[in-house]
Amino acid sequence: MFQVNSYTSWIIIGTLLPIIAFSIVSCVSFISINNLIENENWLSHTFTVIDKADYFMKTMVDAETGQRGYLITGQENFLEPYNSATSQIDDQIKALRQLTMDNPIQQSNMDRLEPLVKKRLDLLDLNISLRKSNNALDIVKNFDTTEGKKTMDEIRQVIENMKNEEQQLLAKRNLDTQSAIHTTEYVIILGTSIAVILTVMTTLVVNKKLAERQKLERANIELQVQSQQLRETDVAKEEFTTMISHELKTPLVTISGYAEMLKEDNSILGPLNSEQIDAVTKISAETTKLERLISDIMDAQKIDLERMKFNKKEFGVKEFLDEQIQTHSKLMSDKKILFVNTTDEKINIVSDQYRLSQVFANLIKNAVDFVPPNHGSIEINAQRKNGHVVFYVKDNGSGIPKEKQDNLFKKFYQVDTSLKRRHGGTGLGLVICKGIVEALGGKIWLESEVGKGTTIFFTLPKNDLNEKYDE
Amino acid sequence: MKILLIDDNESITEMMSKYLTGKGHECIVANDGRNGLTMIEQEKFDVILLDLAMPEFTGVDVIDHLYENGKIKKHKIVLFTASSVTDEEIQKLVKKGAHSCLKKPVKLEVLLKTIGA
Numbered sequence: 001m002f003q004v005n006s007y008t009s010w011i012i013i014g015t016l017l018p019i020i021a022f023s024i025v026s027c028v029s030f031i032s033i034n035n036l037i038e039n040e041n042w043l044s045h046t047f048t049v050i051d052k053a054d055y056f057m058k059t060m061v062d063a064e065t066g067q068r069g070y071l072i073t074g075q076e077n078f079l080e081p082y083n084s085a086t087s088q089i090d091d092q093i094k095a096l097r098q099l100t101m102d103n104p105i106q107q108s109n110m111d112r113l114e115p116l117v118k119k120r121l122d123l124l125d126l127n128i129s130l131r132k133s134n135n136a137l138d139i140v141k142n143f144d145t146t147e148g149k150k151t152m153d154e155i156r157q158v159i160e161n162m163k164n165e166e167q168q169l170l171a172k173r174n175l176d177t178q179s180a181i182h183t184t185e186y187v188i189i190l191g192t193s194i195a196v197i198l199t200v201m202t203t204l205v206v207n208k209k210l211a212e213r214q215k216l217e218r219a220n221i222e223l224q225v226q227s228q229q230l231r232e233t234d235v236a237k238e239e240f241t242t243m244i245s246h247e248l249k250t251p252l253v254t255i256s257g258y259a260e261m262l263k264e265d266n267s268i269l270g271p272l273n274s275e276q277i278d279a280v281t282k283i284s285a286e287t288t289k290l291e292r293l294i295s296d297i298m299d300a301q302k303i304d305l306e307r308m309k310f311n312k313k314e315f316g317v318k319e320f321l322d323e324q325i326q327t328h329s330k331l332m333s334d335k336k337i338l339f340v341n342t343t344d345e346k347i348n349i350v351s352d353q354y355r356l357s358q359v360f361a362n363l364i365k366n367a368v369d370f371v372p373p374n375h376g377s378i379e380i381n382a383q384r385k386n387g388h389v390v391f392y393v394k395d396n397g398s399g400i401p402k403e404k405q406d407n408l409f410k411k412f413y414q415v416d417t418s419l420k421r422r423h424g425g426t427g428l429g430l431v432i433c434k435g436i437v438e439a440l441g442g443k444i445w446l447e448s449e450v451g452k453g454t455t456i457f458f459t460l461p462k463n464d465l466n467e468k469y470d471e
Numbered sequence: 472m473k474i475l476l477i478d479d480n481e482s483i484t485e486m487m488s489k490y491l492t493g494k495g496h497e498c499i500v501a502n503d504g505r506n507g508l509t510m511i512e513q514e515k516f517d518v519i520l521l522d523l524a525m526p527e528f529t530g531v532d533v534i535d536h537l538y539e540n541g542k543i544k545k546h547k548i549v550l551f552t553a554s555s556v557t558d559e560e561i562q563k564l565v566k567k568g569a570h571s572c573l574k575k576p577v578k579l580e581v582l583l584k585t586i587g588a
Contacts, residue, residue, distance in 0.1 A: 252576040257486045260579045
């Protein structure tokens with residue numbers, strides 16, 4: 001879980017952060033370029049202001065020069081530059097004021113400049129009118145005063161101030177722009193580096209995860225191949241077991257046949273003495289056990305592979321149990337065991353009679369092995385319960401300790417090895433019973449008390465006609 | 472009774488024929504399916520004991536052959552097998568006309584009863 005989260009967050013962070021970094025770089029670059037463009041505009045504005053100021057100063061000088069020429073010569077054509085200059089001056093002042101509108105310092109310079117210009121122009125105008133009326137004395141008196149030159153110097157000073165102010169502004173703007181460019185450079189380098197590093201790291205992480213995934217996929221394919229091999233092995237194992245079982249049973253036919261012939265009264269092979277008959281009887285009994293063992297192994301294998309087939313039919317349970325009493329009557333009378341069917345109700349069931357008799361054969365065989373010699377008793381019973389039939393096989397045998405009860409239904413398990421030696425079972429009987437009962441839709445369990453006996457219960461559904469039948 | 476015993480295992484045929492002869496029957500042995508089939512076609516037997524698992528020509532082949540030429544109903548054929556044949560297959564063979572099937576190892580007592588029945 002942690003793996004998936006950390007992997008996913010890596011992908012998100014690794015993808016988002018470079019995008020954010022590139023976005024910041026783009027914004028900063030955009031602002032920086034805008035700043036440069038604005039600065040360019042300011043630069044040309046500054047030069048325009050300086051040009052206009054210079055031109056204004058030239059116009060003032062033109063006005064003064066025109067006046068001087070007229071004063072000396074008295075000829076009207078000398079007044080031409082004066083007239084031309086005075087006609088422009090108002091517009092030029094207005095333009096300068098307009099250009100420096102945003103700058104309070106330049107506006108106050110303009111406030112100083114305007115009265116000075118007016119004063120100088122008034123003086124020029126006065127001198128020209130005096131010359132027109134030939135009042136040379138007053139003109140000379142006027143020239144005596146340095147008023148005109150002083151005003152002109154002041155004007156020049158104001159214009160210089162204005163130009164200086166513009167130059168300073170320009171220098172400051174250049175400085176700001178320089179630092180903005182540096183900042184932009186840093187942001188671009190840093191942002192791009194972070195984005196590149198993150199992209200590389202994300203790629204590495206993604207590649208690593210992809211490699212892991214490919215490894216998992218390969219492992220998965222290997223597992224599938226192995227599982228297929230196991231299935232094939234299972235089939236081969238089943239074929240082998242069938243073959244072995246056949247090979248083992250074939251010699252048993254001859255062995256048990258001769259034993260049976262030898263045992264017979266008036267045996268065609270000639271009479272035996274009682275010890276010989278005893279020996280042959282033991283051979284016969286052991287042969288039967290061996291045959292049972294082979295059949296058990298076959299059945300356990302089928303249960304393992306879920307290949308056991310069922311053939312279900314309706315039959316009476318009480319009658320079926322009576323048949324069980326019949327089938328085992330000889331064994332019971334030989335061992336002096338009281339064997340009874342205590343079923344007292346008529347019940348019909350749809351199930352597999354052959355497999356059910358197999359279950360009973362196993363349970364009865366176990367009970368017979370465990371009951372005390374000469375006063376054993378085994379009871380079989382069936383009764384209806386909630387749509388099921390509950391069967392039991394009850395014995396008065398040695399009982400099974402609690403801690404060992406769970407293991408009884410597991411393969412190749414017997415209560416203990418000493419018992420195994422005593423009873424010679426395969427340990428598969430209860431496993432086969434459990435397999436059959438569960439395959440028929442029931443449950444199996446046991447109740448047992450050491451020294452008192454064991455009861456094995458199992459249920460089967462009473463009427464499961466709706467279920468699919470195995471052919 | 473005239474009995475034909477078809478089985479490829481010689482110790483089994485020897486033991487069984489000794490037993491059946493001892494019980495007063497006439498017992499003829501065929502050691503493979505094809506031989507057995509030839510004998511069935513040439514002679515009349517009261518009972519045929521047929522092993523299902525034999526190499527090459529099996530007991531199943533013998534039954535199929537007799538079933539196809541329609542002569543199966545004329546014979547009383549008792550099958551025996553050592554569990555290499557499934558219950559369903561046995562059911563099919565009985566449907567085709569075999570009398571019954573005994574599982575190996577066969578109790579001689581049971582065998583005698585089946586023959587007599």
